[in-house]
Amino acid sequence: MRPHPTLNPTLTPLRDVVVATAMALACSLACAADAGNEPPPGAPREPALGLSVYGVIDVAMEHLSDSQGQSATLMQKVGHVPSRLGFRDVEDLGDGVRAGINLEMGIGVDTGASVNTSKTWARESHLTLGRRDLGELKVGLQQSLMEQGYLMFDVDHLSQYSPALAMRLANLDQDPWENAIAYRSPTWQGFNVSAAFTLAEKARVATTQYTPQVVGTGTARNRRAVLATYMAGPWAAGLSWQSGGQHLDAGGDAIQTLVNGSLVFRTPQWEAGAMLWTQRNELPSGTTPRTDMWMLGGVWHLNPAVNLVAQVGQARDNGLNYYAGIDKGTGRNTYLNLGADYNFSRRTTVYTRLGRISDHGDGFNGRAALSSLAVAEGLTVPANGAVKGLAIGLRHWF
Numbered sequence: 001m002r003p004h005p006t007l008n009p010t011l012t013p014l015r016d017v018v019v020a021t022a023m024a025l026a027c028s029l030a031c032a033a034d035a036g037n038e039p040p041p042g043a044p045r046e047p048a049l050g051l052s053v054y055g056v057i058d059v060a061m062e063h064l065s066d067s068q069g070q071s072a073t074l075m076q077k078v079g080h081v082p083s084r085l086g087f088r089d090v091e092d093l094g095d096g097v098r099a100g101i102n103l104e105m106g107i108g109v110d111t112g113a114s115v116n117t118s119k120t121w122a123r124e125s126h127l128t129l130g131r132r133d134l135g136e137l138k139v140g141l142q143q144s145l146m147e148q149g150y151l152m153f154d155v156d157h158l159s160q161y162s163p164a165l166a167m168r169l170a171n172l173d174q175d176p177w178e179n180a181i182a183y184r185s186p187t188w189q190g191f192n193v194s195a196a197f198t199l200a201e202k203a204r205v206a207t208t209q210y211t212p213q214v215v216g217t218g219t220a221r222n223r224r225a226v227l228a229t230y231m232a233g234p235w236a237a238g239l240s241w242q243s244g245g246q247h248l249d250a251g252g253d254a255i256q257t258l259v260n261g262s263l264v265f266r267t268p269q270w271e272a273g274a275m276l277w278t279q280r281n282e283l284p285s286g287t288t289p290r291t292d293m294w295m296l297g298g299v300w301h302l303n304p305a306v307n308l309v310a311q312v313g314q315a316r317d318n319g320l321n322y323y324a325g326i327d328k329g330t331g332r333n334t335y336l337n338l339g340a341d342y343n344f345s346r347r348t349t350v351y352t353r354l355g356r357i358s359d360h361g362d363g364f365n366g367r368a369a370l371s372s373l374a375v376a377e378g379l380t381v382p383a384n385g386a387v388k389g390l391a392i393g394l395r396h397w398f
Contacts, residue, residue: 049090049091049092049098050089050090051087051088051089052087052088052089053085053086053087054085054086054087054088054397054398055083055084055085055086055107055397055398056081056083056084056395056396056397056398057083057107057109057395057396057398058078058079058080058081058082058083058109058393058394058395058396059075059076059079059083059109059393059394059395060075060076060079060080060160060391060392060393060394061073061074061075061076061391061392061393062074062075062076062160062389062390062391062392063389063390064379064387064388064389065387065388065389066379066380066381066382066385066386066387066388067382067385067386067387068382068385070379071379072379074110075109075110076110076160076391076393077108077109077110077111077115078106078108078115079109079160079391079393079395080157080159080160080351080353080391080393080395081157081395082106082115082123083106083107083108083109084104084105084106084107084123085104085105085107086102086103086104086105086123086124087101087102087103087104088100088101088102088103089101095131096131096132096133097129097130097131098129098130098131099127099128099129100127100128100129101126101127101128102124102125102126102128103121103124103125104121104123104124104125105120105121105122105123106122106123121141122141122176123141123176124141124142124143124176125140125141125142126138126139126140126141126142126180127139127140130184132186133186134186135183135184135185135186136183136184137181137182137183138180138181138182138183138184139180139181139182140180141176141177141178141179141180142176142177142180142182142196143176143177144173144174144175144176144177144180144196144225144242145182145194145195145196145225145226145227145240145242146174146225146227146240146242146258146260147168147174147175148194148227148240149227149238149239149240149260149262150164150167150168150174150260150275152229152236152238152262152264153236153238153262153263153264153273153275154262154273154275154295154297155264155271155272155273155297155298155299155309155311156297156299156309156311156337156339159309159337159339159353160353160355160389160391161311161335161336161337161339161353161354161355161356161357161389161391162295162297162311162335162337163275163293163295163297163311163312163313163314163315163335163337164275164277164295164313166293166313166315166333166335166357166364167260167275167277167293167315169212170212170213170279170291170315170364170367171212171213171256171258171279172210172211172212172213173213173223173242173244173256174242174258177196177198177223178198179198179199180196180197180198180199181196181197181198181199182194182195182196183195183196189232190230190231190232191228191229191230192228192229192230192231193226193227193228193229194226194227194228195224195225195226195227196224196225196226197222197223197224197225198222198223198224198244199222201219201220201221201222202219202220202247203219203220204217204218204219204220205217205218205219205220205246206218207323212367213256213281214246215245215246215248215254215281215283215322215323216246216248216249216250216254216323217248217249217250218246218247218248218249218250218254219246219247220244220245220246220247221244221245221246221247221253221255222244223242223243223244224242224243224244225240225241225242225243226240226241227239227240227241228240234265234266234267235263235264235265236262236263236264236265236266237261237262237263237264238260238261238262239259239260239261239262240258240259240260240261241257241258241259241260242257242258243255243256243257243258244256245282248284250284251284252283252284253282253284254281254282254283254284255281255282256279256280256281256282257279257280257282258277258278258279258280259277259278260275260276260277261275261276261277262274262275262276263275268301269300269301270298270299270300270301271298271299272296272297272298273295273296273297273298274294274295274296274297275293275294275295276292276293276294276295277292277293277294277295278290278291278292278293279291281322281365283324283325285325286325287320287325287326288318288320288325289317289318289320289321289322289325289365290317290318290320290365291315291316291317291318291363291364291365292315292316292317293313293314293315293316294313294314295311295312295313295335296311296312296313297309297310297311297312297313297337298310298311304343305342305343305344306340306341306342306343307340307341307343308339308340309337309338309339309340309341309353310337310338310339311335311336311337311338312334312335312336312337313334313335314332314333314334314335315332315333315335315363315364316330316331316332316363317330317331317332317363317364317365317366318330318365319331320365321365321366322364322365322366322367323366328361328362328365328366329361329362330361331359331360331361331362331363331364331365331366332359332360332361332363333357333358333359333360333363333364333381334357334358334360335355335356335357336355336356336357337353337354337355338353338354338355339351339352339353339354340352347396347397347398348394348395348396348397349394349395350392350393350394350395351392351393351394351395352390352391352392352393353389353390353391353393354388354389354390354391355388355389355391356386356387356388356389357381357386357387358381358385358386358387359381359382359383359384359385359386360384361383361384362383362384
């Protein structure tokens with residue numbers, strides 16, 4: 001079984017470091033589940049103790065074209081794997097107890113600027129304390145459990161055109177959580193459970209391009225999440241749940257709930273995975289806009305250097321506008337993602353992805369633009385239209 005990269009900003013070369021800080025881990029897949037940080041083939045291992053510096057630079061050129069005749073050719077700010085620089089320190093406190101810190105910042109390789117201009121360590125900024133037989137406590141800014149579920153079970157790990165990326169874009173409360181406290185249990189016979197919550201109650205929020213899940217101006221509700229996984233032999237399964245929302249200035253609460261279930265079968269020659277996802281937005285009016293999504297995909301390891309990827313998926317809403325709850329007619333988005341990777345070495349990979357995303361009936365409860373990462377690059381998926389994309393990239397781990 002070979003390790004894989006993830007899209008999430010917390011992706012780092014862990015292995016021994018994870019064993020040191022995430023005492024609950026019993027296998028490399030469990031490490032990936034814990035922080036979405038499992039390195040790809042070639043990512044160097046970090047020492048179990050002491051200070052380490054790690055990172056990845058992923059540069060991709062992309063050409064996008066839509067059904068309305070618009071097109072764009074650009075260098076992506078975020079490739080298949082977000083570029084980042086991180087620092088980690090782990091100390092053995094004795095009696096099997098270890099403490100650690102992790103600081104990680106995202107890098108926009110198109111300009112060299114920080115991906116997040118409002119804070120430096122926008123991907124990871126937390127302290128951990130744990131023991132293998134008792135589990136691990138993590139406090140501070142950290143990857144959400146819902147996103148960990150995507151990263152573990154999406155066979156293309158949230159690449160540019162992966163259907164699972166649309167699940168993430170639809171609710172950016174799945175981004176790294178601030179003011180978070182999380183606990184990860186030890187692993188029992190392949191089972192593992194994590195729980196997390198945030199102390200964000202009463203923080204001011206409003207609807208923007210970067211907070212599309214927020215219904216209106218108000219204050220944030222505390223977020224809660226649970227992730228349960230089972231891994232035995234070639235099989236891996238996961239179930240994640242997340243709840244949050246807003247206390248609206250206009251009156252009442254809007255409550256967003258996410259559920260994700262996944263199943264993956266992995267062998268040295270190939271992988272196959274399936275994912276089901278649902279998002280509910282309970283509005284003060286009593287209506288509940290909802291989106292359901294499914295995804296199927298596979299990876300074929302032709303040889304140690306070459307991997308081929310194929311994914312299909314569809315998202316369908318229940319015909320209610322996300323913000324107002326009024327009828328708009330049922331909408332859907334469909335996805336196709338094809339790609340190939342060539343590993344020059346264990347640390348350097350060239351890749352290509354070809355994707356197509358189409359919309360019918362203004363999907364995602366009237367938020368069709370959220371169906372593609374292309375919205376962040378300036379070319380949205382038009383209502384009742386489609387976007388095609390071709391990306392070619394190069395990635396190096398250090």
